[in-house]
Amino acid sequence: MLQPRLLVPTAAGLVFLGLVGLIMSGHSFAFDTRLMLLFRDAADPSVPLGPAWFQEAVRDMTAFGSFVGLAFMALTAVLALWLCGYRRLAAGLVVSLLAALVVSNGLKMVIGRERPDIVAHTALTFTASFPSGHAFLSATTLFTIAGFVGLASRRRDIARFCILMAAIIVGLVGLSRIYLGVHWPTDVIGGWCLGIVWASVATAWLGRSMARSDPA
Template identity: 45%
Template sequence: MPRIRDIASKVEFSVLVAAITIAGGLYGFVEMAEVARDTQPHGLDTAILLAFRVPGDPAAPIGPPWMAEAVRDLTALGSGSVLVFVTAATIGYLLLTGRRAAALFVLVAVAGGQLLSSLLKLGIDRPRPELVPHLAEVYTLSFPSGHAMLSAVTYLTLGALAARVAPNRTAGIYLLFLALLATFLVGASRVYLGVHWPSDVLAGWCAGAAWAMACWLTAQWVLSRRPDNRP
């Protein structure tokens, strides 16, 4: 009986954390949407964007000459082609190892996140920043950052899935840390390259984290209703 109570308490704590993440993500997104609707750029948005450029020369990014190229490599971690490859490779592995439910979970979470990101961009017609020159090619609207949102959805979903089957708690925490780090680097790179306002990136993180946690909660609910309660 103590063992059962321990498991139940861990599940309830995880659900509580997920619920708080969803609520916080939704609140943060709504607040950033208000910033995005303003006709003039927010002062903090402007200050952060200019902080990544040489004072007096908005065209020159801070750091050594190779820095911009390195950041473009990092931002590719959140590109559609890379995320599709990572997601497809993961789904293929899960199917080959007989984990069809997990494969379906990854597909629904990532594909749903992509659809949600596209709809949100249409909801708020915010142009890209013109305060500094862009250091990367962009073709869509600015709010929210698709790179930030989809990297949060994909890497947090895969990180949570990998942590669930990690051999120990330390390994699980490490995997989640890597997922968070990848998500942060992608979002920060968008601001460095001048293709997004910081509020765009923050909104993408908020929406992506909320969606990933909502999918996780749904998966937990489906799991709890299975007669044998097997993953």
């Protein structure tokens, strides 16, 4: 039987590939529309649920998954690893995250899925829809950081705590993209799945290799 650390990324990878195949073949998902409308006023779908302060809080949350937000978090983790003497691990983190950024933009251009048009967007968008860059890059960045910190600390409790905190933030970032009307739910699911796969491979392959090269 596959262990959870193998089962989860394997299942996530299969879901991502399935979504890519269906989307590129022109398949549409009825639940995409239904889920998006759950976040909207039934009488006026152009209005998100909740008071103005809540809508602003959601925009703040989505900023955690922006390029600037993730760059600051990644820079903090890289510098912390570097200053603690894990310089190869820090370099590996930089390589992994930069490669993920390139892949994210490349997939959007190749797949070319249109953004949702059933509700008005309440945040600016500049690229195609699938996979959600915020979902993919936040999952990649935060789960990879969690994995690398776990390797550096050599403590499972610290690794699990970092993964838990990463999962909470990644989940909220993805939901915020649906709430703001800028992504289909399947865009977010695809981004989450690819991010889980990317972070798992980066930690197991690149991270462990770099950690062995760094001083104990």
